[in-house]
Amino acid sequence: PLRTAHVSFGSREDLRRAAELGVVRPLQPNFVLPDDEGRSMEDSRLGAERAETVYAWGLLDRAGAELAFGSDYFTFPFPPLLTLHAAARRSNLAGLPRDGWHPDERLPLAESLARMSTLYLPGGGAPHRHRVAAGEPADLVILSADPLTADDLLAIEVRGTLVGGRTVH
Numbered sequence: 001p002l003r004t005a006h007v008s009f010g011s012r013e014d015l016r017r018a019a020e021l022g023v024v025r026p027l028q029p030n031f032v033l034p035d036d037e038g039r040s041m042e043d044s045r046l047g048a049e050r051a052e053t054v055y056a057w058g059l060l061d062r063a064g065a066e067l068a069f070g071s072d073y074f075t076f077p078f079p080p081l082l083t084l085h086a087a088a089r090r091s092n093l094a095g096l097p098r099d100g101w102h103p104d105e106r107l108p109l110a111e112s113l114a115r116m117s118t119l120y121l122p123g124g125g126a127p128h129r130h131r132v133a134a135g136e137p138a139d140l141v142i143l144s145a146d147p148l149t150a151d152d153l154l155a156i157e158v159r160g161t162l163v164g165g166r167t168v169h
Contacts, residue, residue, distance in 0.1 A: 038097030137165035
């Protein structure tokens with residue numbers, strides 16, 4: 001399938017059309033982090049009305065889009081679960097705005113985690129949703145708490161990682 005990377009803004013019609021066409025949308029939820037007062041830079045750049053369709057994960061999800069969440073933000077050191085926090089909460093590290101920036105665009109934690117753990121191979125093909133099975137190499141992260149039930153996603157620590165079944169951290 002086709003994919004469009006780093007397209008974070010569009011009209012509602014264009015976003016829905018991309019979903020209808022099956023275009024994979026690689027997105028970086030941590031780009032949405034609001035400032036200390038709970039605003040995103042897009043509010044001032046685009047205006048409040050147009051900013052409603054910036055990082056419109058909820059709209060895309062409701063339209064049936066294939067969303068591939070990643071952490072393509074190499075210049076900004078951040079807590080390991082910031083991508084999950086940003087997708088599900090849409091708030092900054094201090095929890096502002098309390099209900100999230102454009103809260104209709106938040107995704108449930110389980111859906112956000114699924115979007116983060118689905119692999120879309122370069123060149124296309126069906127998405128890969130891996131499972132852990134005896135005898136199979138595993139890519140996984142060992143966390144200090146369950147992100148689906150933890151009160152503070154950002155306090156969760158990475159205790160270990162496996163890549164191809166080999167411990168790397």
